[in-house]
Amino acid sequence: MANDNSMRLGGLLAARWARQAVDRMRRQRNSIDSINVFPVADGDTGSNMYATVKSAYSAVEALDGSATLPQVVEAMAAGALRGARGNSGLILAVALRGVADELGQAQLADGSLTPDRFASAIELAAQRAQDAIAEPTHGTMLTVLHAMAETARAQADRGAGLVEQIEAVRACSIAALRDTTGQLDVLGQAQVVDAGATGIVEIFDLLYLTVTGGAVGEAASPTANLTAVPPKVTSGELGCRPHEDGAASARGAGAAGQAAAGADTLELVFTLSDSKDRTRPLKRILAKADARSVVISWPMVHVHVKNEDHALRVLREVEQYGLAQLRAEDLVNGADHGPLRAAAAVSTAPLMLRAALTGAVAVLLDRGGQAHTLLDVVSDGNTTVLVADSPEGQAAINAAAADGVHAITTGSPISMVSALAVFDPNADAAEVADDMADAAGIDIRRLCFAGQSAAGPLVYSKTDVLVLSEGRILFIEHTPEAAIVEAIARLAPEGDPELITISYGQQAAPHMRGAIEAAVRSTYPQAEAEIFDSDLSGVCADVGVE
Numbered sequence: 001m002a003n004d005n006s007m008r009l010g011g012l013l014a015a016r017w018a019r020q021a022v023d024r025m026r027r028q029r030n031s032i033d034s035i036n037v038f039p040v041a042d043g044d045t046g047s048n049m050y051a052t053v054k055s056a057y058s059a060v061e062a063l064d065g066s067a068t069l070p071q072v073v074e075a076m077a078a079g080a081l082r083g084a085r086g087n088s089g090l091i092l093a094v095a096l097r098g099v100a101d102e103l104g105q106a107q108l109a110d111g112s113l114t115p116d117r118f119a120s121a122i123e124l125a126a127q128r129a130q131d132a133i134a135e136p137t138h139g140t141m142l143t144v145l146h147a148m149a150e151t152a153r154a155q156a157d158r159g160a161g162l163v164e165q166i167e168a169v170r171a172c173s174i175a176a177l178r179d180t181t182g183q184l185d186v187l188g189q190a191q192v193v194d195a196g197a198t199g200i201v202e203i204f205d206l207l208y209l210t211v212t213g214g215a216v217g218e219a220a221s222p223t224a225n226l227t228a229v230p231p232k233v234t235s236g237e238l239g240c241r242p243h244e245d246g247a248a249s250a251r252g253a254g255a256a257g258q259a260a261a262g263a264d265t266l267e268l269v270f271t272l273s274d275s276k277d278r279t280r281p282l283k284r285i286l287a288k289a290d291a292r293s294v295v296i297s298w299p300m301v302h303v304h305v306k307n308e309d310h311a312l313r314v315l316r317e318v319e320q321y322g323l324a325q326l327r328a329e330d331l332v333n334g335a336d337h338g339p340l341r342a343a344a345a346v347s348t349a350p351l352m353l354r355a356a357l358t359g360a361v362a363v364l365l366d367r368g369g370q371a372h373t374l375l376d377v378v379s380d381g382n383t384t385v386l387v388a389d390s391p392e393g394q395a396a397i398n399a400a401a402a403d404g405v406h407a408i409t410t411g412s413p414i415s416m417v418s419a420l421a422v423f424d425p426n427a428d429a430a431e432v433a434d435d436m437a438d439a440a441g442i443d444i445r446r447l448c449f450a451g452q453s454a455a456g457p458l459v460y461s462k463t464d465v466l467v468l469s470e471g472r473i474l475f476i477e478h479t480p481e482a483a484i485v486e487a488i489a490r491l492a493p494e495g496d497p498e499l500i501t502i503s504y505g506q507q508a509a510p511h512m513r514g515a516i517e518a519a520v521r522s523t524y525p526q527a528e529a530e531i532f533d534s535d536l537s538g539v540c541a542d543v544g545v546e
Contacts, residue, residue, distance in 0.1 A: 011067035017210040018057040018076055021203050025050040028202055028221060035192035038140065038184060039087060039293045040264060040304065042331045045195035048086035051337075052093060053203065055083020058380065069113065070103040077101075083380065086267065086329070087293050087302055088196035091141055094132045094297045095200075098125035115165045119152035122169070134283050134294035139183030141196035147176035148204070163212060170208040173201045174222050198223045264292055264304035266311050267329040268356075271373070272299040273322030282318065289317045299324070304331065308353065312533075315349045323349060323364045324373045328356035335359055338425025340384040340432060343377045344416060345393035345400075350533035351413050358420040360387070365396050374400045384429045385436060389416040389534070406433035410440045411470070413503045413534040414544040418442045442501075445469055445487040447480055447540040449507050465540065480512050480540050481519035487543050488524065497545035501530045505539025516541065 025046070032046025059079025060072055067075070077100035080093035102121040103113075126145040130136050151172040155165040180194040181187050187194060205222045272278075277298040286294050291303040291314050301318070305311045315323060329335055336359070344355035345365050355362040361383070363374045377383055378400050386397035387408045394409060401407040406429070410416045419440035424432055446468045453461045460466065460476045465483040467474050474490075477483035488500060500520060504513060520529060527545075534542065 011072040014072035018060045021053045022057045036195040037190045045088045048089040049199040051085040052089035056080040073100045090295045090302045095125040095129045098128035115156040119156040122152045123149040139180045144176045144197040269327045271325040273324040326356045326362040340425045341382045342385045342423045343383045345388040345396045348535035350535045387419045389413045412444045415440045442544045444544045481515045491545045499528045499546040501544045503534040503542040505536040507540040
């Protein structure tokens with residue numbers, strides 16, 4: 001078989017590979033997490049790649065009837081992109097998309113795959129991955145993919161059979177992975193190989209075992225000893241030629257320094273709604289906004305940012321292309337990814353960020369056309385609870401709620417944030433929903449400038465501040481600071497509040513915010529304050545107490 005120039009690789013074999021990739025990454029994710037030091041040492045690369053391949057296989061499971069090799073790989077690529085987690089997950093999804101596009105063009109009706117076509121698929125995967133990364137870095141999964149592509153092409157050119165070619169690419173991938181330790185300073189200092197590249201090697205090893213009929217369940221991981229102390233073996237010993245890029249290597253040294261400095265604290269993964277691929281101008285926009293670790297597979301974008309203010313600035317810059325969905329990750333403290341997930345329907349970019357920072361998947365509904373995005377989030381089977389920041393958003397989550405998915409009634413940004421604050425991804429779903437519903441019941445007061453005078457039955461001028469509850473005017477003050485202090489006093493009549501939450505709208509100018517916060521601190525010095533932007537039009541601020 002090793003001398004055959006082609007093989008029949010049907011959809012069933014490809015589906016088996018996808019399923020086994022999930023099992024392998026589940027077993028290996030902790031060891032890969034443990035060596036994750038680049039681009040930031042947040043220890044989640046293995047977990048991210050596991051989540052990505054799991055989503056890829058879920059798409060394969062959804063296929064009806066028998067499927068061809070191109071159809072299965074197409075489903076894997078689409079599923080991987082939908083569920084891509086982190087930098088490594090998105091790059092993996094991009095690589096799978098390259099393979100899928102090449103096999104789709106080949107029209108492999110009988111399932112026959114030639115060495116030439118296989119080499120083209122790996123080459124396109126490597127090229128797509130490089131194109132997706134704003135600053136390609138040497139010594140990463142990109143380097144390993146290029147080495148694999150070069151070996152696949154060399155084997156095809158010399159007339160090797162498909163199995164022999166795959167064996168050579170597998171050996172090359174392991175050798176190229178070993179070399180990453182010496183190609184990136186941060187890896188050399190930690191004496192580890194690249195975590196993302198390790199995942200690539202694991203997944204390709206499974207393809208080799210699947211094609212050759214190897215014992216997948218019993219096979220030892222090809223990276224087992226590389227995740228501890230990397231052996232001093234060079235790629236040249238196995239005849240593998242890693243892709244060299246001097247400029248990329250120089251950029252990698254700078255990126256490593258940034259990672260070591262720990263400048264970035266948040267990871268954002270967002271989906272854009274613009275149907276036209278705007279990757280090139282978006283890369284320029286993100287570079288100007290100082291976003292790092294940029295990976296783009298339109299319409300999905302991955303970036304690292306310094307802090308919440310930086311995150312909001314980046315989101316503001318990309319709003320022109322239509323924000324549809326956002327996930328955020330704390331790169332410093334990590335996150336608790338339990339079996340349950342919350343999703344939030346929001347009306348502004350600041351609220352999108354606020355919801356995502358709690359661990360929820362945030363869906364922006366302000367344009368009215370993204371309701372299908374909420375349905376997509378729910379349809380993957382992981383989302384358990386839905387919340388919204390407004391009555392309009394409430395209608396959207398009610399429409400999206402399905403069996404086992406709870407829609408929590410909320411009426412304001414503060415209500416939404418309060419509900420998300422008690423979400424527990426590891427608790428019983430029904431109990432979580434009950435706790436969130438209780439938290440969402442927080443009493444809210446809304447401050448709005450009158451905008452026009454009234455002579456009765458209430459008398460006020462257009463510059464007065466109206467304090468409302470569920471649309472009804474409760475009282476009137478001349479300044480927002482006086483209004484909010486009185487609102488808090490009425491919300492907590494029996495003593496000082498423990499927590500005061502303030503959500504600013506578009507009517508709150510910077511000098512007003514300073515006056516409001518000074519008044520609250522002076523009147524309630526012992527209370528903890530949580531303050532964020534809602535960006536709602538026609539609103540000065542919402543306030544709630546606990």
